[in-house]
Amino acid sequence: EAGVAQSPRYKIIEKRQSVAFWCNPISGHATLYWYQQILGQGPKLLIQFQNNGVVDDSQLPKDRFSAERLKGVDSTLKIQPAKLEDSAVYLCASSLDALAGTDTQYFGPGTRLTVL
Amino acid sequence: AQSVTQPDIHITVSEGASLELRCNYSYGATPYLFWYVQSPGQGLQLLLKYFSGDTLVQGIKGFEAEFKRSQSSFNLRKPSVHWSDAAEYFCAVARRGYQKVTFGTGTKLQVIP
Secondary structure: OOOOOOOEEEEEOOOOOOEEEEEEEEOOOOOOEEEOOOOOOOOEEEEEEEEOOEEEEOOOOOOEEEEOOHHHHHHHHOOOOHHHHEEEEEEEEEEEOOHHHHOOOEEEEEEEEEEE | OOOOOOOEEEEEEEEEEEEEEEEEEEEEEOEEEEEEEEOOOOOOOEEEEEEOOOOOOOOOOOOEEEEHHOOOEEEEEEEEOOOOHHHEEEEEEEEEEEEEEEEOOEEEEEEEE
């Protein structure tokens, strides 16, 4: 079974530029998550999708971050414009069906973003 | 709001010694509890999880954890540590029936020969 795929693995941009990350979850997984992991901290949930609907985006900085999962499969997370404090690893995870209540998340390798 | 505390930022143990990593959570009801491991440059891998039932949970790589409701704790243990266990370990809590996972700040484990 293929795991969660993410691209790119690394990205370096200047502040105020835009950047996009892509995630392809495990086939058949209804729930998709984006996390931000700043160096020295645990992952912080940014947004959670159930199929193509948003379940939770309470910690997503909506003035600059956006995410979509239009067909309920792969997803894109965008930052526009980027700030220095956005430097972090962005992790994507998926699970079969979080709302069913007995689920497990599987994580991708992450995208390391450096904002200069 | 739910929260997770991992009081030890860094732990060093000798290879072959036993290990216990501490985790305390704050949540109003019975939570879902997890331990993940993250090796440098890698994503997170699930070691074990507690949803209900037996409070002693067995995981992969010889790890186990015990849920103690009275102490709001979910400590991770391993009887004999291997050099390959050196990594960062994260405890996490989620709401029942709806996974909004909150992670602790992690404990970095160093294993010395």
